[in-house]
Amino acid sequence: MIALVMGEKGLISRVLSAKYGAFLTFGTIEAGVVSAPGQPTVRDLLDLYNFRLIGADTKVHGEIGNPIGHVKSPHLYNAAFRSINFNGIYLPLLVDNVANFIDTYNSPDFAGYSYTIPHKEAGLKCCDEIDPHAKEIGAINCMIRNPADGKLKGYNVDYLGAIAAIEEGLRALNGSSNGSGSPLAGKLFVVMGAGAAGTALAYGGKQKGARVVVANRTYDKAKALANKVGGEAITIAELENFHPEDGMVLANATSVGMEPRSDQTPLSKNALKNYSLVFDAIYTPKWTRLLQEAQESGASVAFGTEMFLNQAFVQVEKFSGSPAPKHLIRDVLARYT
Numbered sequence: 001m002i003a004l005v006m007g008e009k010g011l012i013s014r015v016l017s018a019k020y021g022a023f024l025t026f027g028t029i030e031a032g033v034v035s036a037p038g039q040p041t042v043r044d045l046l047d048l049y050n051f052r053l054i055g056a057d058t059k060v061h062g063e064i065g066n067p068i069g070h071v072k073s074p075h076l077y078n079a080a081f082r083s084i085n086f087n088g089i090y091l092p093l094l095v096d097n098v099a100n101f102i103d104t105y106n107s108p109d110f111a112g113y114s115y116t117i118p119h120k121e122a123g124l125k126c127c128d129e130i131d132p133h134a135k136e137i138g139a140i141n142c143m144i145r146n147p148a149d150g151k152l153k154g155y156n157v158d159y160l161g162a163i164a165a166i167e168e169g170l171r172a173l174n175g176s177s178n179g180s181g182s183p184l185a186g187k188l189f190v191v192m193g194a195g196a197a198g199t200a201l202a203y204g205g206k207q208k209g210a211r212v213v214v215a216n217r218t219y220d221k222a223k224a225l226a227n228k229v230g231g232e233a234i235t236i237a238e239l240e241n242f243h244p245e246d247g248m249v250l251a252n253a254t255s256v257g258m259e260p261r262s263d264q265t266p267l268s269k270n271a272l273k274n275y276s277l278v279f280d281a282i283y284t285p286k287w288t289r290l291l292q293e294a295q296e297s298g299a300s301v302a303f304g305t306e307m308f309l310n311q312a313f314v315q316v317e318k319f320s321g322s323p324a325p326k327h328l329i330r331d332v333l334a335r336y337t
């Protein structure tokens with residue numbers, strides 16, 4: 001029997017009804033005008049979730065998080081899958097308990113997931129195998145089921161995406177004069193935040209030979225992360241008066257300044273003048289208050305949208321086994337940021 005389930009968690013049943021041979025599903029003509037909670041619009045079923053392309057062999061993917069309603073990934077991944085003729089679907093997955101979710105959806109057709117706040121560490125605990133970088137970071141943002149034996153392997157591609165965005169920014173600033181090494185090598189690299197994104201950035205900075213400083217609201221977490229990457233720990237309050245040298249690189253990996261509270265910033269404009277480049281992991285909005293004030297203070301900026309795109313390219317390739325349609329993914333994201 002196939003049941004349609006109400007509410008945000010029920011979206012998976014409404015979309016996958018096509019995969020499991022249901023007689024019908026419900027879609028609304030107008031957003032919000034529903035006869036039962038959680039009904040998607042007909043337009044979303046057809047255009048966002050490629051409903052007419054879903055069949056028994058369609059592989060299921062999705063982003064696991066809580067909350068999840070705001071994420072843009074389904075727009076990017078489903079458009080990408082359609083354009084490369086990959087028989088896959090990508091859903092927003094509102095999950096309370098990752099282990100329960102993974103145990104429940106254990107069919108080989110549930111082929112891969114992205115992970116977002118607050119489940120990146122819990123996702124790591126559900127892996128059968130963990131990529132060495134993800135193991136060191138202690139969090140995953142991508143999980144793939146091996147079709148041969150059903151085992152789940154976890155990866156962290158956040159750090160690759162973030163560091164590539166910062167390196168691109170520094171190369172543009174230096175006129176590509178850094179030879180083949182990383183332009184982060186030897187730089188003083190200040191990472192604000194010690195959560196999953198902060199850990200990925202600090203780890204990536206260390207990998208590239210930067211001198212890492214971790215600044216976090218909660219000092220103990222800054223200290224624990226700094227110890228892990230062989231760096232220095234301070235509080236964000238102390239960072240306000242931290243000016244040891246010019247040309248430093250600053251990365252924001254706190255959630256301060258994210259929509260809907262985009263009037264906020266994690267560090268005052270006054271404290272930004274010694275940085276040559278400021279990166280913000282936040283990608284909604286693209287131009288955070290931090291980046292606007294950094295630019296006004298004379299720093300170059302690097303965008304969280306680039307981090308988001310870089311890691312999306314890698315995940316589309318891991319899910320589909322084909323090269324990611326980068327221009328298309330970039331165009332789709334531009335519509336939503």
Ligand SMILES: NC(=O)c1ccc[n+]([C@@H]2O[C@H](COP(=O)([O-])OP(=O)(O)OC[C@H]3O[C@@H](n4cnc5c(N)ncnc54)[C@H](OP(=O)(O)O)[C@@H]3O)[C@@H](O)[C@H]2O)c1
Nearest residue numbers: 193194195196197198217218253254255281283304307308
């Ligand atoms: N562009 C991308 O692809 C991408 C990928 C991943 C994440 N991100 C972004 O990165 C940000 C952090 O994500 P995450 O997964 O690392 O979250 P997380 O694990 O929950 O960590 C949140 C961090 O923000 C700090 N924080 C929260 N509220 C604060 C406040 N009012 N003042 C100062 N610090 C505060 C926390 O400090 P405490 O330790 O003191 O609580 C912690 O360090 C989010 O905005 C997310 O959207 C972007």
